[in-house]
Amino acid sequence: xxxxxxxxxxxxxxxxxxxxxxxxxxxxxxxxxxxxxxxxxxxxxxxxxxxxxxxxxxxxxxxxxxxxxxxxxxxxxxxxxxxxxxxxxxxxxxxxxxxxxxxxxxxxxxxxxxxxxxxxxxxxxxxxxxxxxxxxxxxxxxxxxxxxxxxxxxxxxxxxxxxxxxxxxxxxxxxxxxxxxxxxxxxxxxxxxxxxxxxxxxxxxxxxxxxxxxxxxxxxxxxxxxxxxxxxxxxxxxxxxxxxxxxxxxxxxxxxxxxxxxxxxxxxxxxxxxxxxxxxxxxxxxxxxxxxxxxxxxxxxxxxxxxxxxxxxxxxxxxx
Amino acid sequence: xxxxxxxxxxxxxxxxxxxxxxxxxxxxxxxxxxxxxxxxxxxxxxxxxxxxxxxxxxxxxxxxxxxxxxxxxxxxxxxxxxxxxxxxxxxxxxxxxxxxxxxxxxxxxxxxxxxxxxxxxxxxxxxxxxxxxxxxxxxxxxxxxxxxxxxxxxxxxxxxxxxxxxxxxxxxxxxxxxxxxxxxxxxxxxxxxxxxxxxxxxxxxxxxxxxxxxxxxxxxxxxxxxxxxxxxxxxxxxxxxxxxxxxxxxxxxxxxxxxxxxxxxxxxxxxxxxxxxxxxxxxxxxxxxxxxxxxxxxxxxxxxxxxxxxxxxxxxxxxxxxx
Numbered sequence: 233x234x235x236x237x238x239x240x241x242x243x244x245x246x247x248x249x250x251x252x253x254x255x256x257x258x259x260x261x262x263x264x265x266x267x268x269x270x271x272x273x274x275x276x277x278x279x280x281x282x283x284x285x286x287x288x289x290x291x292x293x294x295x296x297x298x299x300x301x302x303x304x305x306x307x308x309x310x311x312x313x314x315x316x317x318x319x320x321x322x323x324x325x326x327x328x329x330x331x332x333x334x335x336x337x338x339x340x341x342x343x344x345x346x347x348x349x350x351x352x353x354x355x356x357x358x359x360x361x362x363x364x365x366x367x368x369x370x371x372x373x374x375x376x377x378x379x380x381x382x383x384x385x386x387x388x389x390x391x392x393x394x395x396x397x398x399x400x401x402x403x404x405x406x407x408x409x410x411x412x413x414x415x416x417x418x419x420x421x422x423x424x425x426x427x428x429x430x431x432x433x434x435x436x437x438x439x440x441x442x443x444x445x446x447x448x449x450x451x452x453x454x455x456x457x458x459x460x461x462x463x464x465x466x467x468x469x470x471x472x473x474x475x476x477x478x479x480x481x482x483x484x485x486x487x488x489x490x491x492x493x494x495x496x497x498x499x500x501x502x503x504x505x506x507x508x509x510x511x512x513x514x515x516x517x518x519x520x521x522x523x524x525x526x527x528x529x530x531x532x533x534x535x536x537x538x539x540x541x542x543x544x545x546x547x548x549x550x551x552x
Numbered sequence: 553x554x555x556x557x558x559x560x561x562x563x564x565x566x567x568x569x570x571x572x573x574x575x576x577x578x579x580x581x582x583x584x585x586x587x588x589x590x591x592x593x594x595x596x597x598x599x600x601x602x603x604x605x606x607x608x609x610x611x612x613x614x615x616x617x618x619x620x621x622x623x624x625x626x627x628x629x630x631x632x633x634x635x636x637x638x639x640x641x642x643x644x645x646x647x648x649x650x651x652x653x654x655x656x657x658x659x660x661x662x663x664x665x666x667x668x669x670x671x672x673x674x675x676x677x678x679x680x681x682x683x684x685x686x687x688x689x690x691x692x693x694x695x696x697x698x699x700x701x702x703x704x705x706x707x708x709x710x711x712x713x714x715x716x717x718x719x720x721x722x723x724x725x726x727x728x729x730x731x732x733x734x735x736x737x738x739x740x741x742x743x744x745x746x747x748x749x750x751x752x753x754x755x756x757x758x759x760x761x762x763x764x765x766x767x768x769x770x771x772x773x774x775x776x777x778x779x780x781x782x783x784x785x786x787x788x789x790x791x792x793x794x795x796x797x798x799x800x801x802x803x804x805x806x807x808x809x810x811x812x813x814x815x816x817x818x819x820x821x822x823x824x825x826x827x828x829x830x831x832x833x834x835x836x837x838x839x840x841x842x843x844x845x846x847x848x849x850x851x852x853x854x855x856x857x858x859x860x861x862x863x864x865x866x867x868x869x870x871x872x873x874x875x
Binding site: 292294323324325326327328329333335336337338342343345346347350352353354355356357358359360361362364365371383384387388390391394395547548549550551 | 577615625644
């Protein structure tokens with residue numbers, strides 16, 4: 233649970249990488265190289281990074297339609313992630329999943345999911361599997377405020393509670409579903425209060441403070457590993473972009489966006505690092521340069537990678 | 553050779569597979585101490601305990617999703633849905649998740665899970681507890697669809713389903729549980745995608761599966777009395793489908809009747825008829841006939857129910873239309 237300087241710098245770099253990845257994805261999307269719809273994680277980086285740093289490689293996560301951040305934070309190679317968005321054969325899903333279904337079983341990432349809340353019971357199943365096999369792996373379900381109104385969220389919370397499963401329910405409350413604010417859609421103000429209905433702990437944390445997220449996640453992970461069951465962690469955060477790329481955002485004010493941007497998780501950590509003497513500004517600039525190089529390499533890799541072949545179309549429906 | 557019920561054959565399959573592979577576990581509503589509403593899991597809780605035989609709350613979407621997550625992370629769950637009609641309650645997990653995860657993830661994920669459930673009418677359970685929904689699952693790529701008609705097939709096919717590394721919808725029939733048949737001793741499996749000629753004949757091909765297969769065989773015996781020699785094929789699995797077996801028979805007889813308990817409109821028979829027409833048009837001497845349930849929700853009243861669901865006489869009528 234202790235946060236060394238090294239770890240903090242890695243977290244900083246991870247958040248910057250996610251931010252720059254998303255900004256690059258916007259460019260590709262605008263050029264028509266990314267098809268369908270895309271849901272950006274900009275502004276929420278501290279949640280994915282804080283939680284994933286509390287996990288081991290063999291722990292599981294399940295993500296949402298807004299899944300690039302979780303994917304990178306859990307350790308998927310950035311080249312393969314970018315290649316997947318461009319639909320290439322070298323993508324982590326061989327070009328068959330795309331943005332909303334990005335997955336990487338080698339890093340325990342059981343996939344982004346295009347159906348709101350649908351990944352939550354899958355995470356419960358992964359936790360069930362861990363308990364069954366007698367390992368101390370934990371599973372994390374990421375989901376938004378809107379997802380907590382889906383029936384299957386409630387079924388999952390109840391099931392995890394009665395079977396005391398090692399699962400973290402991490403709600404990224406960014407205050408909006410697509411266009412409808414949580415205060416009009418959710419019966420409670422704090423999603424964490426929903427934990428009471430299932431007799432499990434509900435914890436609220438500032439989702440834009442990566443250290444706070446990390447500490448809270450570590451506690452919940454330790455609980456789960458010790459066999460004490462699930463926790464609901466509500467991370468209060470905000471998405472800088474619309475729900476999807478192209479969303480005109482008629483449902484929120486510029487003033488609200490401005491206020492949340494002042495609490496940008498990356499800038500917040502930078503202030504902490506420099507202010508507490510953990511890193512010099514020049515070190516942070518070096519990190520930014522490294523990230524730019526990684527983004528440039530990933531972009532080149534993705535652009536130069538081949539498309540899947542026609543034969544790939546019929547593969548992988550079934551395992552033989 | 554011993555005769556046991558379809559129900560006992562299924563229980564044996566579950567027990568033997570749970571002994572064979574410690575990663576196999578079962579879950580569902582009331583499957584524990586009670587042994588399941590249809591008694592398929594009778595005795596298993598006592599033998600294997602609560603870790604491997606889990607009662608679930610009434611949360612079909614939740615526990616089907618949990619089976620998905622458990623299967624993709626190294627275990628082999630067999631989840632029971634009490635009635636096939638309840639697949640509707642878990643349909644996102646079945647059709648959008650279970651069927652698609654492997655493909656969407658580029659082939660890395662493996663989902664060795666079975667959803668066992670039971671279909672069918674004839675007992676007055678009415679519209680929401682009497683359906684035959686195999687067409688729904690056949691239509692979604694990524695799900696294997698199995699419908700055993702006999703105790704021997706039930707045991708062998710369920711073992712195959714559990715050993716298969718893919719999601720299987722295993723569709724039993726509520727009126728088949730009490731039927732008896734010869735079941736070999738010892739371990740045996742029956743492969744998917746291999747139809748069986750259950751009655752050889754030369755005048756007409758009758759294709760069926762599940763409970764309707766038994767009605768079709770009875771119809772064939774009656775037709776034999778009138779000098780019509782019907783060949784009866786049990787498909788056993790719709791995915792994978794043994795189309796070649798049907799074609800071979802049609803090449804011999806020139807006439808085909810497809811019989812299933814599911815509704816006529818867009819039932820699996822419609823697809824099979826289209827495929828036979830595409831592959832074997834020149835061998836057909838008459839249009840393909842379908843025997844199926846009327847396109848109405850299945851009524852409660854006994855006489856109305858009988859008239860809605862296809863019976864032996866409907867098979868005979870269909871044969872006589874084209875013979």
